[in-house]
Amino acid sequence: MKGGLVSESGAVLLSERRPTPVSEGPEAVVAAIRDFIGHLADSGDGNPAGVGLVVPGLVSEDTALYAANLGWSDVPATAFTPLDVPVLLGHDVRTGGLAESVLGAGRGVSDFLFLPIGTGIAGAMILHGEPYGGASGWGGEIGHIPVFPDGEQCACGQFGCLETYASAASVGRRYSQRSGLEGIRAEQVVASDDPVAIEVWDEAVEALSLALATYTLLLDPTMIVLGGGLAEAGPALFDPVRTRLVKRLAFRAAPPLHPAALGVDAGMLGASLLGWRAAGRPELGPGWVLDVRSQPLVS
Amino acid sequence: MKGGLVSESGAVLLSERRPTPVSEGPEAVVAAIRDFIGHLADSGDGNPAGVGLVVPGLVSEDTALYAANLGWSDVPATAFTPLDVPVLLGHDVRTGGLAESVLGAGRGVSDFLFLPIGTGIAGAMILHGEPYGGASGWGGEIGHIPVFPDGEQCACGQFGCLETYASAASVGRRYSQRSGLEGIRAEQVVASDDPVAIEVWDEAVEALSLALATYTLLLDPTMIVLGGGLAEAGPALFDPVRTRLVKRLAFRAAPPLHPAALGVDAGMLGASLLGWRAAGRPELGPGWVLDVRSQPLVS
Known part of the structure; x- marks a missing residue:
């Protein structure tokens, strides 16, 4: 902690x-x-x-x-x-979404999705300037929406969940299963030109673009902020997801994708x-000037 | 009008x-x-x-x-x-969602989905007691989320949209395409025991349950209110959609489905x-006692 x-x-x-x-x-x-x-x-x-x-x-x-x-x-x-x-x-x-909203990539934006992609995937929906957790606090489970209805079973028990294709852990696991090579991390899969790696990454990108298309059509965000370990992949993540998100949407524009700050x-x-x-000081935050680091304050 | x-x-x-x-x-x-x-x-x-x-x-x-x-x-x-x-x-x-929220099936419920299924499909997301339209007013397009990523092309240009499988117009159209019989209405397809009708209705139910699973995982509603022409099908709609929605969800309960009032x-x-x-009277509404009719006031 x-x-x-x-x-x-x-x-x-x-x-x-x-x-x-x-x-x-x-x-x-x-x-x-x-x-x-x-x-x-x-x-x-x-x-x-x-x-x-x-x-x-x-x-x-x-x-x-x-x-x-x-x-x-x-x-x-x-x-x-x-x-x-x-x-x-x-x-x-x-x-985390509140912080990105007040201090980070979503400063001044009242409606957006913050999606950290790490070992798992869950989203923070910022609506009217505040994180929205649903009726009972279980909202934001975008990692478990069924992007491929006939897809693989997720560890959660459901089928075709976004997370089982596109989390960092899943990208590594799926590559290992197909290649027979153990202990390969998601970043290595993303950077590889091995056909198996390309296929696994392609499926992750497809799953993400489907989930983001769904989010966009339902919630009409101003932007989508991608974070977590996989967002470190930079253009290897952002470029293909952006291209496919645009392609999935016919009658409305795609929101811009931004990296978390x-x-x-x-x-x-x-x-x-x-x-x-x-402490009764809700006004604090927006005026802060942060020295945003690429390295964690506490590692 | x-x-x-x-x-x-x-x-x-x-x-x-x-x-x-x-x-x-x-x-x-x-x-x-x-x-x-x-x-x-x-x-x-x-x-x-x-x-x-x-x-x-x-x-x-x-x-x-x-x-x-x-x-x-x-x-x-x-x-x-x-x-x-x-x-x-x-x-x-x-x-319509506001009316269901203040006067209808969602009275006293602050977070739910109102989904009228008619010629087309669009939803009203009631969040914190008010309809939410997204950043620019284009929210709620649940009829166009890609439930079947490799599915049929919708009239909107996208592929696999909920609406192209499950709207009343689509159920009629898809039955006609497969059976060669023209002018069959959705209600007739729902009521029929013809194998082609059963197949078309089954696909509509599957599309709806996928969309409602996605909505539930993202927005964690207290309930889902189904309305529009197709909701008149009653148990023929509610029962199979409820069963499949429950089956799609592994780690959380399904919200109850209610008919619009x-x-x-x-x-x-x-x-x-x-x-x-x-007129400056936002408090009006909750206290109204309506004689809710099954027939429209104006037909």
Whole structure:
């Protein structure tokens, strides 16, 4: 887990990383977060004004409702901090989307999709300037829409999901299955001119362009922001996806595709925005001038 | 075109129908609407407090931006009425969704999909209690998402669109193409035990369940409200679509499917809500007790 202190003017005063003791059980993880937040607060100049915390799974502003991998169920926000300051919780992808919206590629854009493509795929739908999580917080599962109805079975149990073709993990796995070569990473597949690699990447691009066409037709975004590890592929990703997205759409223009601006720091910066919102300062963020890095603050 | 007078308490005091003089050109249609609104106002007890007008194509609250079939481009709302009262314009499907949300199947539900299935298919996404039209008003085109990526070409030019498999017009057309029998309506295909009819209807149901699975995974609605002519098929539509939607989803529950409550009056009732909003009475609507009819007020 990563944490930091972010000032009123957006300066990252401190950023640190600690292991998450998942194997020690749900309560140990909560205790480790509480301890980490206490340590970060002690390192600063007086108590922080508020705490923003990004957690996995299903989450509301004041409760970590459910996280299968951590064994959490209905953990109140106050359990995560030893401080007597307001706390706001956030969903991982949606908080990254909030950061891209306020500080990154979506600055000044009220309606767009933030799609990080990493080990898995989930999207943050920014609508009217805020991340939208659906009726119960399960929205944004674009990684599991059925792009190929008769396609391969996904680890989730469904068939033909975007994620099972186009996540970084899937691109590597699918190449290994067809080539017999183990341990090949997605970046290597993207860069290779081996016909099997070209085929696997082509199917990933096709799956992505179908999902983005669907998103565009339904939600009419101003732009689409691609992030995560696979977006590092640059033109090898953006160019063919853009071409096929345009081709899939007949009666409307395709929205522009842009790379995410905040990289792996999106989550922490989004959490700092939540922390300032918790502190009653929702106006902070838009005026920040960030030194956006290509390398993570905390690796 | 249809119009009416709706009181503060939701009573439909008058409803009438007039032909739309499309062949006489864009300005003639605007003039006919102006004349119709003047006539409706004269028939009431004093000037109405406001006017709500539902128009086809791309629309904002104060301008009919673009309507290909009528030749409209940037017609201001005030051009449509001879009265000196506030006017609000609305998108056709989204205004129907607003009516279902305030007065119909979605009463008290803040996040759902209203999907009328008629000659064409477009959806109204109700998010946070209001219809959402996307960044530029082109949202909700669920009829044109590519459910079968290698599927048939749609009249829109794209391939594998939901609408080209599952609209009432498409069900009739696809049956005729395969059977050689002309002029068969969708309702007849749905009710038939002819193997060709069963196949065509099966493909429509599959296309719908794919589109609804995609919508559910992306937008996490509380419910899905099906309307339009095809929803009259009742269990022959709802049962198989529900079964397949459940089957398509592995890690989340399917939202319930409900029939629309307002039928063909949804548009006029939605327009009356817009009219009252224009008049500064946005609180009207939720308290109305409607005598919901199975037959249209104006046929």
